[in-house]
Amino acid sequence: MKLLRRLVPHPLLTLLLTGTWLLLVNGWSLNSLVFGFMLGILIPFVTQPYWPDRPRISRPFKAIEYVLVVLWDIVQANIVVARIVLFKPNSERRPNWITIPLDLKTPEAITTLAGTITMTPGTLSADVSDEGHCLLVHCLDAPDPEAVRDEIKQRYERRLMEIFE
């Protein structure tokens, strides 16, 4: 078991890579699967020193839900932002900084949250605080910063807490 853990340090990554290979070769065949799986084992093994600790994902199915939520938000927010960009005069726009205190602790979780914020239009993660307890978010147009903060914490951070911690 220990040997297996050393050989396959990141099982999820191995799966991800195998899937990636199939995506890359753009087709499904036994050869591809076998070969992709071999690479999926080899590459994490080779790169293991750069990722010494192993992130825990406690509830993988929550992750799928999360992805769907984010995708939907992206589509929705894109339209909002497009309207702001196209039609809202600069003078009426209220850009704002928001500080989001973090309950998340692990770097993987924080990064996912920050990435989500950036990918959903209208908000953008700009920085973390010097000890990593807060996230600095910039809003394109946020007359009410508290509302945005609460929504982020509610909609994303809560779900990520469930997934990662």
Add this chain to the structure above:
Amino acid sequence: MNHLLIAPVLLPAIVAPFIIMVVRHHMDLTRIFSVASTVLLAAVTLALWAMAADGTVHVYELGDWPAPFGIVLVLDRLSAMMIVLTSILALPILLYAIGSGWDERGANFHALFQFQLMGIMGAFLTGDAFNLFVFFEVLLIASYGLMIHSGGGRRFQAGVQYVVYNLLGSTLFLFALGTLYSVTGTLNMADLAVKAAEMPADDTALLRVGAVMLLLVFAIKAALLPLHFWLPSAYANAPAPVAALFAIMTKVGAYAILRMFTLVFGPDVAATTGLSEAWLLPAALLTLIAGAIGVLGSKKIGRVAAFGAIASMGTLLIAISLFTETAAAAALYYLVHSTLAAALLFLVADLVVERQGPWIFVNKPMAQTGLISALFFAAAIALTGMPPLSGFLGKLLVLDATRGADLAAWIWGVILVGSLITIIGMARAGSILFWKGHGLPQDEEEPDETDGTETGAKPAHLPFVACFALLGGLVALTVFAGPATNYAEQTAAQLYAPADYIQAVLGKEAQ
């Protein structure tokens, strides 16, 4: 299909990575492998020389693809001569580098040295124009490394100039090759020859541009004025053994001109006639004068050697630029001579620099003055073309071969006046270095305490062995001038009868 043809390229190409990988941290082992490889290389090239001596053109089809579709190596008398010259030049230089401790003053000297040899060998052996470019780059990039070996502000600055200037040259090379390919649809040199000869008379302009750009590229390497500016500071600032090895680098340019402008754009090719008549010879004459004046005007011993090398390139290019068989024969003899002579002068200059610095100025007697001054005297005689060494014979051959030329009076005048200026310059340098300030030499020679020779175990006589080996080469070239010129004549004859070469490379497809 004789695999020996690829050996001069493969041997250093394998030894160099081996040195880097396995014995990089063991200087002694590195030296042993480097010397052994070079000795073996000399043996291989001599064997190839023997193969080529009967006039057969040997072809090696890499990847088993027929010419002109794949790349071929071609061994004829000229390439055989050049690879032999390279390997027998390399050996004493390598011994010098070891003996003088130059090789330990920076990392990876021996690997770069082997790579350099690989590049030169490749350039001499290839029968493909683009592959010539590749091997030019191999030898150039190795030379960049050797040039800045052991570092130092001024050397780096000279290195920047050297690299930038040569990169411009490499760019021009690509422009030229692109043009030639675009016109003829081929890269193989023999095939280019066939195509150039068949070029329609009303479609010559672009081929001419390509050909002349190629000539300019080679002229840069051959240090033809006004494309020679890279040479003085590069050679004068390079470590001595490297500068000595560089003596063959200018000859790569000379070789390439000889090769391409006899085989491909030879005197009989209608489309490219008159490309160089108007300017190549005058430029060569000016090169000789510039070199001679430089010898006289230099304040540093290294620059004296560098300008001496330029002057000798001037003489060589004069002979080449006539594009006649007899002049080519003279050029080939002179080429061998000037390579050995320039290398010797660089090494001797280093013996001086090691003892009293680079300036032509003396404030203290140096160790081993007698030996060094004798070597300097010999090197100066050789490079200035004074008897009894081969330089004089080479000069006579060139004069003799150029007597029929339109500008014969100019050629003779320039060669002779150039010799005179060089003689005055060398006498000036030599008398200041070895006479001035040397009152009465001590019989007891103090051990040399200058840096670079501090490693006690180092055999201090090795540098002298190297110098005398080069000198021995010059003497041999003098004594066996008959056979040597005979070979040169046969080589020139082969060059000016390119049909055999083309037939050998293209086989049945040749017309």
Add this chain to the structure above:
Amino acid sequence: MESLFEFLVAAFLVIAGIFGIVGSYGLIKLNDPMSRLHAPTKATTLGVGGVLLASLLNAAAFGKYFSVHELMITLFLFLTAPITANFIAKVHIHRQETRESMPSAGEDHHWATHDTPEDEEQ
């Protein structure tokens, strides 16, 4: 059915085009640097996404083979765009803002970009 796919592909293309241009337009129109950062990283990402979806759908419906590898491009864009934005924002904070001009960093002292070596020595 085919016309439905055709319509979908065309729609994706139009949407993509619109978002693409909006993103780059925003880059010019928006008047403060931090806001400009929003335009491309969002709209362009969907713009490219639209094209990729169109391509995927197009290949699936009309091509000779099923093509999914466009997803890889999306994957890389989604992974890298936040980092790009993060860094450009940090450049902005570094060059244009001071500790004082920034909002409070909550329980921590300041934002990481303004972290200087002297702080670490404390």
Add this chain to the structure above:
Amino acid sequence: MIETASQFAFGCFALAVLLNLWKVVTAPEIADRILALDTMFINAIALMVLYGMALGTSIFFEGAMIIAMLGFVSTVAYARFILRGNIIE
């Protein structure tokens, strides 16, 4: 219909590239220029995919993917240079 939409998209992204160029050239701040260049990379990806779709080939896929992968590296390098001077420290 796809043809027309495709032309439209081409036009949009080509125009977008020109807008990016405008910003690269005129932006007062280096950060804006980097941003505009990064955006240009992304628009270029779109153009490549569009072109491949128009030709009915997937030959451009790798090009687009590698731009997506590597465009980010140079952007980060520029930014790191401004932030830290040394991009590998």
Add this chain to the structure above:
Amino acid sequence: MSLFLIAALPFLGAVFPALLIRAGRNAAASAAGLTTFLAFTGLMLHIPAIFRGETVFAAVDWLPALGLNAHFFLDGLGFLFAAMILGIGLLIILYARFYLSREDPMGQFYSYLLLFQGAMVGIVLSDNILLLLVFWELTSLSSFLLIGYWKHLPEGRQGARMALTITGSGGLAMIAGMLILGHIAGSYDLSVILQNKEAIQSSDLYLPALILILLGAFTKSAQFPFHFWLPHAMAAPTPVSAYLHSATMVKAGLFLMARLWPVLAGTPEWFYIVATTGLVTMLVGAVIALFKDDLKALLAFSTVSHLGLITMLLGFGTKIAAVAAVFHIINHATFKAALFMTAGIVDHEAGTRDIKRLGGLRHLMPVTFTIGMVAALSMAGIPPLNGFLSKEMMLEEAAHTVWNGSHLIVPVLAGIAALFSAAYSFRFIAHVFLGPKRSDYPGHPHDPTPGMWIGPAFLVVLVVLIGLASAKIAGPMVATAAGAVIGGEKLPYYSLKLWHGLTPALYISIFAVVGGAVLLALHKHLEKIWNALPRPEAKTIFEAAIRGFTLLSRGLTEGLHNGMLTRHATVMVTFTVAISYLAYQSGILSAATRAVQDPGILPVVGWFVLVVATLFIVAKHRNRLLALVLIGAVGLVVSLSFNYLSAPDLALTQISVEVVTIILMLLALNFMPKETPVETPAFIRMRDGALSIIAGLGTGGLIYALMMRDFAFPTISDFHLANSYKGGGGTNVVNVILVDFRGYDTFGEIIVLGIAAVVIFALTEAVLGSKVRAYLLNREPDLPQAGDAHPLMMVVVTRVLMPLVLMVAAYIFFRGHNLPGGGFIAGLIAAIAIIMQYMASGFSWAAERQRFFYHGIIGSGVLIAAATGIGAWFNRKPFLTSDFGYLHWPPLEEFEWATAALFDLGVFLAVVGAVLLALESLSRFAWQPGIGTEHAMDINPARDDAADKTGTEG
């Protein structure tokens, strides 16, 4: 004894003293003397044959291609000279042994001397004029060493260089002359040339050849106006002067004129050039000699004068004058060598050779006085000594010579020269030896050891004997030698005797001797006049000329080769453009055969971006970071263009290379100034701009012209397209070309990359091994630094991204043979994946986790590629012959294998290793203590909070 051996012995002799340096002075002298003696004896063995009028030959071919062969011959003339050279050489060797002091390196001296002797013997024995040239130049070189023997004396060095310059330049002219002469005669062998008088003298090239050869002879023999080097050569030790200026070096020119006399003499050109030069030299030398206070200078100018005399005689072109010339050559050699040795003795013993400080030595050095007096009287032309005889013959010939219609001019000037000659000879006797003894000699004059005076005494005996019994003693020799000079023709009537009756010569002679005595009496007054006369000092003029030329050379050299890259590059570009244009306009451009393609919208947009970005780079290049950002835009467009124009492989390569290059430049820029200052004036920028635009028009026009025409012949790539799959096993033709058709190029290319990395590594070592290291360790960043060197988000994303990118690299690698990709691009991508890691977590952190050493990766890459190529040998195929096939391992489907993939693996490894070694080296520049962290990211709340809980960290 073979002529080869005679010619070779002195050279062998030159080696022994050098080897015997440590064996002592006597050993060196004995070795030199023995070899010379052997050679001399060998020569003497030929006496019977020579005096029978035969010629001895010895020939071996050396450089037949040129006609330069080791052909020697010995006839009367050669014998005479060889005998003098070796005979006087023996005396000099003896003399020098005692003359040189303990501090002088004796071995060196004898080596040089014998080298010189060998060269001289070579000259006189050569039957090949090219061979003669070899020895001729050797005498210049060896005399350079001899004259400069006393290195510590500036006059020695200057004199040596002056002699070398003058005689060397004459020698060079002579090379040309000899080549022309040989060309006319059809051979370089003297024995052939001497048979071709008609052809030579009727040739158009006669005059140039004559002038060039005479330049050589005149410079060597110190003829006016080249005479001035000779007195300065007196800085040499006296044995050298005695040798060079009596019998040898200066006589080489005379020898040459005598040697070529049969074919060159007898024309008006010859007469007016040679005779006039000789006459003027004779006069000038004699006059100057009278006013020299330095004994050796006096003798030097007298030598000049006598050389002029002989030259004049040869110039007359008559056979009888030639006889006189030969006779005077012998006589001059005897008395002049004796005189030099005498002067040396005086100098050696009295401590000075300044005539003004001498006098009265007759009492202190009777032997020396006797020798000197006899020799000087012979020089003055006093009977019954040998000098008188030949001078009489000279005056006789002069009296019969008509110069440009004038019967008087030659005899009168010759008479005046004889007058001065007598005067300075008398002065040599009177002012040195006669008069009262002085009390203020610098030394303690007394006669030297016999070793020093035996030589001159022997010569003086000859002087007297020849004078008294000339026909018996010198007659045969003169006849033989003169016979050789006039080309074997019948000798005219002459007789070598003291009394010829009351001839014009006798009157002139009496006038000269008496006048000479008068001049000596008036010397004090004449000297005043002489000193008041303005006279050009040849040495000063020469030195000024040389110095001026040296300075000019220095100015030109330093001015042109001054390391101004900007200028050098400007010249190069200009020259290239000009020559290329010349080549273009001298050819014919055919009509375009292709139509212009209509560009769509994308190319126009791309072109626009490229052009704007490029121009903007030029405009804004001073802001270096901005320029790099813009380069990124150019690279992007170029990559897209490749894609658009059907070159996906190129597009991939271009974009990957772009990224790595930019990273590299940013790493370097970190240490360099961030701005480029304005340094060039506007007009230079305008000039550079104009030149650049012309060059741009050139390349743009060229490629346009090329693109608008079809290939003139079918291109070889048709073969590649046709055979890529069949023979190379791949459908990506570009890749098959790279790894198969032209795999050898690729082999070279990866080696270039490998070398680049090795160079960079070595350079890094050199820089970090120098004082720069200290600077780097203490270097403060020149721009304010933001915090958070290793941001959390970047690190986390990299952890996921890196395996993904490596996966892509693997994908690109494996598909390369059939689809765009391949080892090179894969290598770059893999390298970038690792660079990402370096950028995210820093060099130190990542390097600690580095499992492979880049040197090894590069090396193994090259070796794998090489081994793949060599593998073909076992298949009896050439290097790099590829092979491929298909495998079926159930349950897997059939798949292809190809050796090309192994080769490509070599490429992959070399690229990865090279890129990373380069970047790693650069990163080492920036390393400072404390820069690295033990953590991958600077901020990590999970880590910090855990630490807080355990209390291990504050």
Add this chain to the structure above:
Amino acid sequence: MELLVASAVGILTAAGIYLILRRRSFPVILGLSLLTYAVNVFLFATGRLVSGAPPILNKYEEVVYTDPLPQALVLTAIVISFGMTAVVVMVALGAYLSSQNDRTNMPAEPEGAGDDE
């Protein structure tokens, strides 16, 4: 299309040469980069311009391919010039660090030595 490519080559060449003629090593390196683009595009264009016909053999149908050989040559040239660029950047850096000066022109040497007599 040809005109676009040709003019691009010309402009890149001109810009490259202009920068190479500057006096500091960094602009010279920038110039070399631009010149490299120019020559690579030049070399590429010698195969004539064809769009949408990459030389990837199609097993199923007869199609036109562009000339693959110049592409292979350009690939080699790109790789080589990459190596060269890396080296020149490093040498320039070495020169700058060793002399605190990034001028490409060599400074005049100190009149270190005396003269001949």
